[in-house]
Amino acid sequence: MALIVQKFGGTSVGTVERIEQVADKVKKFREAGNDLVIVLSAMSGETNRLIDLAKQISDQPLPRELDMIVSTGEQVTIGLLSMALNKRGVPAVSYTGSQVRILTDSSHTKARILKIDDQKIRADLKAGRVVVVAGFQGVDELGNITTLGRGGSDTTGVALSAFHDAAATEIYTDVDGVYTTDPRVVAKAQRLEKITFE
Numbered sequence: 616m617a618l619i620v621q622k623f624g625g626t627s628v629g630t631v632e633r634i635e636q637v638a639d640k641v642k643k644f645r646e647a648g649n650d651l652v653i654v655l656s657a658m659s660g661e662t663n664r665l666i667d668l669a670k671q672i673s674d675q676p677l678p679r680e681l682d683m684i685v686s687t688g689e690q691v692t693i694g695l696l697s698m699a700l701n702k703r704g705v706p707a708v709s710y711t712g713s714q715v716r717i718l719t720d721s722s723h724t725k726a727r728i729l730k731i732d733d734q735k736i737r738a739d740l741k742a743g744r745v746v747v748v749a750g751f752q753g754v755d756e757l758g759n760i761t762t763l764g765r766g767g768s769d770t771t772g773v774a775l776s777a778f779h780d781a782a783a784t785e786i787y788t789d790v791d792g793v794y795t796t797d798p799r800v801v802a803k804a805q806r807l808e809k810i811t812f813e
Contacts, residue, residue, distance in 0.1 A: 617782035618740070619644060622654040622750065622772030626789040628692045629659035637787075638699035641745060645705050650740045652779065654750040654772040655696060657688025662751075662765075678723030682752075682762045686711070689749035689768070697747050707745040710735065712760070715746075717753035717771065719761045726753055726761035728770070731778040748775065 621641070628634050637653075644651055657665075665685045669676040676684075693709035700707035716732035739746045750768025753761050763770050769786055776784035790798055791806065798804040 616648050616650050618650040618652070618779055619783045619785060620652045620654065620772050620776040620779070620781045621785045621787065622768060623656065623787045624768065624789070625656040625659035625661070627787055628655055628657075628696065631695065634692065634695050635699055638696060638703055638705075640787075641696075641700060642703050642705050645745055651745045652736060652740075652775055652781070653696065653745060653747045654768055654775060655689060655692040655747065656750050656768040657685075658692060661688040661691070679759060682723045682760050686749070686752040686760050686762055689751055693747045693749050700745055700747070705745055706743055707747055708739055709747040709749075711749045712752035712771070713754035713758070715748055717774070719753035719755055719763070721755040721757070721759065721761065723759075724762055725764040726755070728753060728763070728774045731774060733778055736775075736779065 621644070623637050626633075628637060641651060641653060662685050665688060666681070669681050669684050690711060693711070697707040697709040715735050718729045718731065719726035720729060736746050748771065750771040751762055752767070752771075753763065755761050772786060773784055775781070793807050793810055794804040795807065796804045
C-alpha cells in the first residue's frame, strides 16, 4: 500500500457539492488500496471573510487572535469531508493542526513548521482510516494556534508528505493546467503547454 498525501484548495471544497465530489475522488483512491492523508483549505473566500470580521473589530488585529480566528475555516471543511467519506463507507477522521501536533515556531500569521508528531496519523492509517488534516495551521510550544501564511495548506501537504515519507504528494486545483494568469479573473488567460522549473 502506498501512502499518498492529497491537498485540495479552497475552490475544490468551496461548496457542499464540491466536497462531495472530493469524497468520491478520495474513495476511488482508497479503493485502489492506497493509504491517504488529505489536507484541506478553508472554503473559497472564507479566510478573507474571517479576516474582514477581525478588521471590523480592529484595524490591526493582534496576530495571535487573528490566527485563532482564521484557523477555524479549515475546521469546517475537514469535518464535512470526513462526514462525506464516512457516509460513503470510507472510515475517516479529521484533525486540526494542533491535534496532530504540527509544531511551529511562534511567528503568528507566518509560522514555520518545526516538526510533526505522526503517532495519531500512523495509528489511524494502520487502522484503515483516511486521515483528513486542516491545512494552513499548527501549534507552537505554548499551545497557541499558529497559521503558516497564505498558501499554507500547500506547505502543510508537502510537510506531511516529507515527514511520512509518502510515495506521492498531489495538489489539486479547479483548473486544468498552468495559465499565464488566473483564468477566473482574466478571460484571455492562456494555458501553457510546457513550463520550465524557473
